Structures are given as C-alpha cells and as structure tokens.
Amino acid sequence: MTHHHNDYDVVIVGAGIAGAIMAKQLGEQGKQVLILEAGTGTDGRFFDQGKEQGYESYMERFFTAMAKIPNAPYPNNPNAPQPLVTDIQKPPLDKPVSDHGYFVQYGPDPFASTYTRSEGGTTLHWLGTCLRMLPEDFELQSRFGRGRDWPISYQELQPWYEIAEQHIGVSANADVQNYHQIDNPSVQLPFEENYNYPMEQIPQSFLDQYLAKGLQGMQVNIDNQTYPIDVVATPQGRNGMPRGDYRPVGAVGNPDLGQRCAGNSNCVPICPIQAKYSALKTLEQAKQTGNVTIETQAVAYHLAVDDNTQNISKVHYKRYHSSDSAAFEDKAVTGKIVVLAAHAVENAKLLLASNVANSSDQVGRNLMDHPTMLTWGLMPCKIGAFRGPGSTSGIPSLRGGAFRADQAAFRIEIGNWGWSWPEGAPIATVPDLIDKHGLFGPALRHKIAEEYPRMFRFGFLVEQLPDPDNRVTIDDQYRDQLGNYRPVIHYKVTDYTRAGMAQAKEVSDAIFQRLGVEPFTQYKTSDPGYVQYQGKGYVYNGAGHLVGTHLMGKDPKDSVVNRDQRSWDHPNLYLVGCGNMPTIATSNPTLTMAALTFWAADNVLNALDQY
Amino acid sequence: MYRLSDFYRLSAALTGYQEVELQGTGVGPVYCQTLSKWVRQDVIEALYAQAEQIGALDNDTNQARFYDQIWNSAKLGPVARNIIKMWYLSIWYQLPADWNALYGVDDFSADKPPVEDYVISSNAYIQGLVWNALGSHPMGAKQPGYGTWAFPGHTAKTHNLD
Numbered sequence: 001m002t003h004h005h006n007d008y009d010v011v012i013v014g015a016g017i018a019g020a021i022m023a024k025q026l027g028e029q030g031k032q033v034l035i036l037e038a039g040t041g042t043d044g045r046f047f048d049q050g051k052e053q054g055y056e057s058y059m060e061r062f063f064t065a066m067a068k069i070p071n072a073p074y075p076n077n078p079n080a081p082q083p084l085v086t087d088i089q090k091p092p093l094d095k096p097v098s099d100h101g102y103f104v105q106y107g108p109d110p111f112a113s114t115y116t117r118s119e120g121g122t123t124l125h126w127l128g129t130c131l132r133m134l135p136e137d138f139e140l141q142s143r144f145g146r147g148r149d150w151p152i153s154y155q156e157l158q159p160w161y162e163i164a165e166q167h168i169g170v171s172a173n174a175d176v177q178n179y180h181q182i183d184n185p186s187v188q189l190p191f192e193e194n195y196n197y198p199m200e201q202i203p204q205s206f207l208d209q210y211l212a213k214g215l216q217g218m219q220v221n222i223d224n225q226t227y228p229i230d231v232v233a234t235p236q237g238r239n240g241m242p243r244g245d246y247r248p249v250g251a252v253g254n255p256d257l258g259q260r261c262a263g264n265s266n267c268v269p270i271c272p273i274q275a276k277y278s279a280l281k282t283l284e285q286a287k288q289t290g291n292v293t294i295e296t297q298a299v300a301y302h303l304a305v306d307d308n309t310q311n312i313s314k315v316h317y318k319r320y321h322s323s324d325s326a327a328f329e330d331k332a333v334t335g336k337i338v339v340l341a342a343h344a345v346e347n348a349k350l351l352l353a354s355n356v357a358n359s360s361d362q363v364g365r366n367l368m369d370h371p372t373m374l375t376w377g378l379m380p381c382k383i384g385a386f387r388g389p390g391s392t393s394g395i396p397s398l399r400g401g402a403f404r405a406d407q408a409a410f411r412i413e414i415g416n417w418g419w420s421w422p423e424g425a426p427i428a429t430v431p432d433l434i435d436k437h438g439l440f441g442p443a444l445r446h447k448i449a450e451e452y453p454r455m456f457r458f459g460f461l462v463e464q465l466p467d468p469d470n471r472v473t474i475d476d477q478y479r480d481q482l483g484n485y486r487p488v489i490h491y492k493v494t495d496y497t498r499a500g501m502a503q504a505k506e507v508s509d510a511i512f513q514r515l516g517v518e519p520f521t522q523y524k525t526s527d528p529g530y531v532q533y534q535g536k537g538y539v540y541n542g543a544g545h546l547v548g549t550h551l552m553g554k555d556p557k558d559s560v561v562n563r564d565q566r567s568w569d570h571p572n573l574y575l576v577g578c579g580n581m582p583t584i585a586t587s588n589p590t591l592t593m594a595a596l597t598f599w600a601a602d603n604v605l606n607a608l609d610q611y
Numbered sequence: 612m613y614r615l616s617d618f619y620r621l622s623a624a625l626t627g628y629q630e631v632e633l634q635g636t637g638v639g640p641v642y643c644q645t646l647s648k649w650v651r652q653d654v655i656e657a658l659y660a661q662a663e664q665i666g667a668l669d670n671d672t673n674q675a676r677f678y679d680q681i682w683n684s685a686k687l688g689p690v691a692r693n694i695i696k697m698w699y700l701s702i703w704y705q706l707p708a709d710w711n712a713l714y715g716v717d718d719f720s721a722d723k724p725p726v727e728d729y730v731i732s733s734n735a736y737i738q739g740l741v742w743n744a745l746g747s748h749p750m751g752a753k754q755p756g757y758g759t760w761a762f763p764g765h766t767a768k769t770h771n772l773d
Contacts, residue, residue, distance in 0.1 A: 062751060063733035066702070203761040263759050266751035273754070384764025386747040387755070416760065417750075426741045430699055434692050438682065441668060444695070445627035445744050452745035453764045 008034045009608060011315050011335030013300045013350065015039075016121020017590065018576040018597045019341035020282035021167070025601035027289030031608060034293050034333060035286075036317050038080040038342070039118035041296035042280060059272050068427070070125040070544065073270045074118050077323040078481050080299055083114040085542065090528040104478045104488040110528045111491040112542030113369045115343055119296055122343070122544065123278040125269040127390050128237040129588040130170045131411075132161050132177070134187055134400045137585035140465075144405045146496070147465040148582040151554045151563040154190070157595055162195060164594035168277045169248040171199040171240030176233055179396060183228045186400030199240040199248070201233050202261060205416045207383040207456065208233070208393035214515045215395075220507050222403045229511065230397050231414070237277035237590075238267065238389060249281040250274065265417060267390045295319070298331070301484050303338065303354040303573075311572040312338040312356070318482050326481045336611045337572045337604055341597075344579035345487050348472045348549040351560075353485050357550070357567040357575070362560050364473055366466035366548035368584040371493050371529070371540035373501050374422045375508040376457035377517040385418035385455045386426070392416060398507070399586040408463035408500025411586040412507070418455030419520075421541075426452060456517060460504035462540070463586055464497050466548055493540060498533035505538060545589050549579040565600040566607075576600050617659040618643040624668055625691055626698045626740060633698070636738040638731075642697050645731055649703065650690055654714045658687050686714055699744070701735035704728045 010026050012019045015037035023033045042055070058073040065072040069085045076082065087101025088110050098105040105111060115122040135154035140147035165172075174196045178189045204212075212231035219226045239248045239260040261275040271278075286292040302316040315338055320328040340347045348364040351357045395412035403409070419425035430448070433439045439447055464470075470492060474485040512519050523530060529540040553559025556568035565580055567573040576597045578589045619639055623630045633639055646655060658681070665676045681687045689706050696704055705728055706715060730736055737752040746764055748755055 059751065060733050063736040064730040066728060066730060068750075203758040205760045206763050209761070260757045262754035262756055264751050264754045265748070270751065272751050382746075382764045384746070384760070384762070386742075386745055386750075387764065388760025392760070418745075420750075426745060427700055427702070430741055431696055431704070434695050438678075440625050440627070440682070440691070440695055442627040444699075445740075448741060448744040449746060453747075 006333050008032050008333065008335040010034075010337045010339060010604065011036065011333055012339045012341050013315065014121065014340070014342035014346070014577075015119045015279070015283060015294055015296070016341065016343060016577075017123045017279040017282065017594060019121075019339070020279040020286055021594060021597045022339050022341060022576060022601050022604070023292045024282050024286035024289070025598065026604065027286050027291040029605055030291060031605070032291055033286070034295060034335065036298040036300050036315065036333070037119050037294060037296045038299040038346070039116075039296065040075070040077060040323060041119045041294070055274070058270055062270055068269065070114060070269045071116055074116050074124060075323070077117065079297070079320045079323055079326065079328070080117040081480050081486070082117040085112070085114055088112050088528050088542070090530070099478070102480075102486055104475070104486055106488065106490045107492070109492045109531065111367070111369065111489045112529055112540065113544045113546055114542065115345070115544065115546060117346075119283065119294065120278050120280045123590070126544070126590060127268050127588070128276045129391070130165065130168060130172070130235040130237045130591040131587035132189055133585050133587050133592050134189065136186060136400050136404075137583060137587075140404070140583050140585075146404065148551070148553065150582050151552055157592070157599070158190075158192060160595035160599045161591065162192065163598045164591055165235075166198050167282070167598070168237040168591070168594060169199060169239060169246070170197045170235050170237055170591070171202045172197040172233065172235030173201045176201065177235055179232065182230045182232070182397050184397050184401060186402075187396055196243060197235065198246040199242050202236050202238060202240045202389060202392055204233050205384070205388045205392045207385070207416060208414055210379075210383050211393070211414060211515070215511065218511070218514060220510060222401070222503065223406070225402060227401060228397045229395055229507070231393050232396055234391060234394050234413075236389065236392070238271075239275040248277075250284060261389060263388050265387055265389070297321070297323075299482060299484060300342070300350055301353060303350065303356050304332075305356055305570065310570050312570055318484070320482065328482060337574065337607060339574045339576060339600075339604065341576045344546040344549045344577055345472050347575060347577060347579050349474060349485055349487055351550065352472075352474045357560055357569050357573060359569050360556060360558055360560055362468070362551065362558060364549055365468040365471045366551055366582075367470045367472055367489070367491065368464045368466060368547040370461040370543035370545045370584060370586075371464060371497055371501070372543045373460045373462060373504055373538055373540050374457055375460070375505065375512070375519070375521045376419050376422045376455070377512055377519040377521065378451065379454045379456045380516040380518075382453035383456060385416065385453050386420070388416045390415065390417055391459075403503075404463075406499065407503055408497045409586050410460045410462045410500050410504050412504070413459035413461060415457040415459055418452060419457060421459070422457055422521075425455060458508055458511075460501065460508070461543055461586060461588070462497050462500040462504060464584055465494070466551065466582060467492075467494065470548075472549055493531055495533065498531055498538070501531075501538045501540065502533045502536065543588070545578070545584065547578045547581045547584040547589050550575050551582040552580045553582060564603040565596065566603065572607075574600055574604055614659065615640060615643050618646070621659060621662045622694060622698060624662065625695045628698075628740060636740075638701075638735045638738045641731060641735065642694075645697065645703055646690075646694065649706070649716060651714055651716055654686065654690060658690055661687060685710075697731065699739060699741040701731050701739045702728055703731055
C-alpha cells in the first residue's frame with residue numbers, strides 16, 4: 001500500500017468491479033490512485049484462506065443464515081447500508097411509500113433488486129453470467145422506435161468486450177456464442193475472426209442436455225413470424241479449463257487443473273473456492289502495481305465544484321471507525337480526475353446530494369432492471385437438479401427480433417438448482433412434507449429422492465425501457481445513521497415489459513407441454529412483484545441488474561455522460577458502471593459494464609496527459 | 612442427562628436413515644443436546660419410552676400405533692417432527708408458545724430465550740440429510756468436482772426403502 005496523501009492523480013469512489021478495473025488500469029501506468037470504499041474491507045482475506053476472520057468467515061455466515069439470500073454472507077453495516085431481498089414489500093395502496101429496509105419505495109411497483117456495499121461490490125454475489133449485448137441493442141430507437149440509441153455501436157465496443165472477457169476469465173466458446181446456429185439473424189453476434197474466450201466452455205448440465213434434445217426443432221410464432229427455440233451454453237466468469245497458457249487470478253486449488261469450478265452449487269451468494277470471478281481479484285492486481293491505495297469504511301457524500309473550471313475540486317467523505325458505531329471523521333481528498341464507480345444507485349445518490357452533473361435533469365432517472373419472471377414444474381424424469389453452477393445454459397433465440405417494436409425481448413435462463421428460487425427448496429419446502437403431508441422415515445426420504453431431482457425452473461429476464469419516471473431521488477426525510485441519504489425509488493413495470501412477460505409465459509407453456517413438464521407455477525396476488533397484463537397475473541423478481549441513472553448519450557441536454565463516459569458538466573468527472581448504459585436489453589450487464597470501464601480507463605489516461 | 616443411543620434409535624425410525632448413517636454425520640450429539648435445550652427432559656423420556664414400546668415400524672399395526680401415540684399426540688408429535696427437521700435441515704424450529712408453556716423447558720431465561728428458528732451450526736448445515744436424500748450435496752460444501760453436473764443425476768440410495 002502506498003503512502004496516504006491528499007492529492008492523487010485519480011480518486012475513485014467505489015471498490016467494486018468498475019472501480020477495480022479503473023484502478024488497475026491506471027495503477028499499471030504509474031498513476032497515483034485512491035479508492036474510497038463505503039463498505040468494510042476484506043482485510044486481505046481473498047488471498048489468505050486460513051485466516052479466522054478471512055474469507056471462510058463469509059462461508060460461516062452463509063451456512064448459518066436462515067434466509068440464504070444474495071447478501072446473506074456479507075454483514076449488514078448500518079454505516080453503508082445495503083438493500084436486501086427480504087425487505088421488498090408491495091408499496092401499500094393506501095400510503096405513498098414503503099419505508100422498509102434501505103430503499104424508500106414509492107412504487108407503484110416495488111423495485112426488487114439488491115447490491116452489496118463492501119470491498120468487491122456486488123461481484124461478491126453475482127452469478128458470473130457474461131453475455132455480450134446484441135448489435136441491435138445499441139440502436140433500439142432507430143430500429144424499433146423504442147428506448148434510446150447508444151452513442152456507440154457494438155462494433156466500437158467489441159475490442160473492449162474482448163479485453164473484459166480476457167480479464168474476467170470468461171469460460172465459453174466463441175463459435176457457440178456468436179449464435180450463428182440460431183435461425184434468427186437478429187440475435188447473431190459478429191465476433192472478431194479467430195477470437196476465442198480465455199477458457200473453455202463450462203460443461204452444460206445434464207438438464208441443459210436434456211432440454212436441448214427435447215426442444216430440437218421447436219419454433220414459436222410471434223406476430224406472424226416464427227422464431228426458433230435453441231438451448232445454448234452461457235458464457236460465465238467462472239474458471240473452466242484454460243485455453244493455452246491462460247491462468248485465472250488467485251483461485252484456490254491446483255493450477256495445473258485450471259483452478260476450476262468444483263461444482264459447489266453456490267455461485268450466488270458465494271463461491272467458497274473463489275473459482276468465480278470477483279472484483280477482489282482485480283483489486284489485488286491493482287494493489288500490486290504499488291500505486292493504488294484503498295481506503296475502506298470511507299463513504300463519499302459530497303463533491304465540491306470549482307466555480308471557475310467546473311472541475312470537481314474535492315471529494316468529501318466520512319471515515320467511520322467500525323460498523324458498530326456511527327462515529328466518523330470528516331475528510332476530503334483531491335484528484336486531478338474523479339471517477340464515480342459506486343454503483344448505479346449510489347452514483348446517482350452522490351451526484352444528487354452534491355447537485356452536480358445534472359444539467360440534463362437525467363441523474364437518477366431511467367433506472368432499469370430485468371424484471372425476472374419464473375416458471376417451474378416437475379420434469380417427467382430425474383434431471384439431476386441441485387447440482388453445478390446456478391445456470392449453465394439459456395435460450396437466447398428471443399433476445400432480439402422485429403417484435404421489439406411492440407413488446408419486450410427476453411432471455412430464458414435455465415436454472416440448475418431446482419425450485420430453490422421460486423419455492424426455497426429444499427430448506428423451505430421439506431417442513432411441509434412433514435407437517436402437512438405427514439411424511440417421515442423411509443417415505444419421506446423416498447419422496448425427496450423421487451421428486452426433488454425432477455424439479456425444474458426457467459427464469460425469464462425481460463427487457464425494460466429507459467423511462468425518466470423510474471428514478472432514484474433523495475429526500476431530507478430519509479437518511480442513514482451517518483446522515484447520508486437513503487435512495488428513494490419510484491418504479492413501475494410498463495405494458496411493454498408486461499407484454500414481454502405474457503409472451504414469455506406462452507413460450508414457457510409451450511415448452512412445458514412439449515416436454516411433459518408438470519406445471520407448478522403460481523403467481524400469487526400477495527407477492528410484491530405481482531402485476532397484471534390483459535387480465536392475467538404474473539410475478540417478477542429482481543435480477544440485481546441495476547442500469548441507467550446516469551446514462552450516456554450524444555446530447556448533453558438528455559444524457560449525463562458523453563461517449564467517453566465523462567460528465568457533460570464537469571471536465572474532470574468520469575462516471576463508470578451500469579449507470580452509464582442507455583438500455584438494458586437482455587444480457588446481464590456486468591460484462592458490458594466491464595468493457596465500458598476498460599474503455600473509460602483509456603479515456604481517463606488520455607485526459608491525464610493534459611494535466 | 613441425555614441418552615445418545617436412544618436418540619439415534621428414535622432418529623433412525625423418524626428419518627428413514629440407518630443409525631450408522633446418522634452416526635456418520637457427526638452431529639448427533641449436538642442435535643441431542645439441542646433437543647434437551649428446548650424440550651423438558653420428562654417429555655423426551657416419554658417420547659423414547661413410547662417409541663420403544665411401539666417397536667419397529669415395519670408393520671401396519673405398529674405404524675398405526677405410532678401415528679396414534681406419537682405423531683398425532685399434542686405432546687409428542689411436535690417433538691418428533693422437530694427431530695426430523697433438525698436432521699434433514701439442520702434447523703431448530705421454535706415450537707408454538709402454547710406447546711412451550713406446557714412442555715418446553717421452563718427456564719426461558721438469559722441463555723435460553725424463546726429465540727427465532729435457527730441453523731444449529733455451519734457443520735450441521737453441511738451434514739443436513741436432505742442433500743443426500745435428493746441425490747446431491749449441500750450447497751457450498753462437499754463439492755463434487757468439475758463437470759460432474761453434466762452426468763445424469765444419480766439416484767439417491769434407496770436400498771433400505773423396501
């Protein structure tokens with residue numbers, strides 16, 4: 001760790017994946033970098049498995065947690081509070097607000113996604129899905145008259161996708177991921193010739209193989225056009241077998257065997273052997289440059305602006321001593337350049353609290369997620385549920401197409417862990433077998449053995465459009481114990497997305513019928529994510545994909561950053577993270593965010609040359 | 612005082628696992644202690660005695676007696692069901708307040724407050740019988756190895772079910 005002073009080349013707010021990539025890239029070029037992280041640190045536990053207070057302590061917390069939710073392993077910290085899925089409620093009809101947990105929700109629909117405020121950020125609990133966006137995802141407005149166009153194209157982002165995939169260590173095969181085997185030109189991806197991922201594709205689960213066989217040749221009809229249904233392996237930021245001499249960073253295990261995924265079936269919320277990528281790996285590389293300092297327990301709360309230059313002159317932060325007490329020191333630091341990498345919601349909050357970068361009035365607006373609808377049932381035979389990574393394949397054939405003029409596109413995720421998401425199986429369901437069905441002894445054991453390996457579920461990640469009314473705001477009434485703002489959220493799921501959910505349900509029904517899956521899907525009106533479309537009910541969940549809030553564009557009047565990811569208003573302020581993305585489309589956003597951040601780091605390096 | 616041998620014998624009948632399989636988990640003593648922590652000793656003794664009297668559940672008559680005298684007993688049924696859940700899910704579920712008033716340990720003080728449901732220990736989670744029953748492994752532990760998820764799901768052992 002370098003000496004701590006008060007004047008840096010670059011001050012980065014946030015030690016998640018975006019902040020880590022930025023720091024590593026800058027540190028490698030000899031720039032002096034400070035990262036301010038609101039959450040607690042991991043005290044080097046990533047590379048020190050043996051420590052009592054090390055990574056294993058996260059596992060201990062997870063094992064003994066009653067609700068094994070995404071943030072279960074990661075301690076709640078009242079000085080840097082985080083949203084939890086168990087906090088999500090339907091905003092009450094008679095009152096304008098649901099004030100439960102960290103988010104303050106005004107609805108009309110609940111925002112159901114969460115993130116982690118800790119060193120390593122939400123990559124501590126992500127699934128590792130690393131899909132590229134489709135070329136048409138960058139041009140929704142010009143192609144379909146919906147949403148917005150990006151100020152950059154797929155072709156421009158492509159080299160950065162490659163850098164991000166190499167860095168994360170994505171396991172996949174390019175000749176599979178270009179989707180040329182799918183008879184739908186809209187979804188086909190132009191990969192660079194001879195490009196391949198750093199690691200071989202993770203083996204597809206037995207369930208994936210069963211589905212692929214059963215769905216061969218299947219088509220569905222949307223708006224008088226037929227679309228294929230194809231099962232394709234999903235690229236994953238999880239250690240497979242390395243290609244050539246590629247070696248992933250810092251996983252435990254035998255390096256000659258590729259330090260690979262061992263099938264812990266626990267990618268979300270935590271991979272015990274760290275075979276899955278997390279930003280802690282990149283942070284370690286950043287620290288090894290000798291030029292990057294990470295100050296944890298440091299919550300940035302105000303950006304001061306120089307009136308003459310409009311540059312960000314200081315980053316003010318509260319440095320608390322422990323998560324047990326609200327005592328803090330008020331500190332400030334300067335950097336030639338300031339980079340906000342604190343997360344889509346936290347970036348917006350900080351900008352709003354500082355009243356900066358918002359001449360467009362778009363800060364905090366256009367919050368998007370993938371409302372994720374589930375369907376579940378029992379397969380006619382055992383498909384080996386509850387094994388392997390959370391999802392090893394999906395059905396990407398409906399990620400694009402002409403229908404996007406009228407309804408949302410969606411990606412189908414094939415879940416390997418039975419009914420764990422929709423029903424909490426097995427932990428939450430076995431008590432019913434005993435209490436309600438009176439099963440015990442061999443009959444109980446037999447019932448579990450015969451039924452649970454047949455449990456099956458789909459997840460439909462449905463597209464949402466940028467909507468200025470879906471937004472993060474701040475309100476003096478709502479603050480945390482350090483006196484910082486809590487995010488106030490207004491959110492709704494529009495008919496465009498609901499139509500996509502309805503379409504997804506139809507596709508699911510057709511697949512269930514074709515395969516003889518006994519349906520168990522139930523959308524309860526009491527569920528917080530219950531919505532209706534054309535008289536039918538559906539339920540969405542959060543995907544943890546928080547996008548928008550400071551989106552990039554061509555015009556300073558309707559966007560927050562330019563294509564360089566620099567604030568239109570402040571020459572030395574860069575924003576990174578999913579908040580920059582003008583549309584969410586159908587891919588999990590982390591890979592795209594990582595690619596954009598590598599690009600942004602290049603822009604920051606170029607800008608530093610001017611100082 | 613608790614009797615581990617009685618606990619194993621009863622647990623085998625309740626869970627459908629052989630005593631030797633239960634012993635192999637290594638968490639039997641902790642479960643036995645957990646039971647004593649929440650249930651009055653005379654109730655536990657009554658449960659063991661009743662089960663002993665009924666004997667093996669290998670015929671309809673014994674099973675009928677089991678349902679009548681243990682499973683459907685307001686006093687013993689909830690304890691029997693909690694023992695099964697403890698073995699399968701590694702969780703102690705709090706019994707209802709009215710049951711506790713009658714049969715729960717009477718010193719719900721300092722170290723024994725009527726707390727919420729809880730996972731007994733991280734090792735207990737790992738040893739939960741449900742994972743073996745469904746033909747897999749506890750999520751986050753006992754990892755089966757690279758690529759094993761591509762194999763057909765193996766059938767949970769059913770040799771002692773007939």
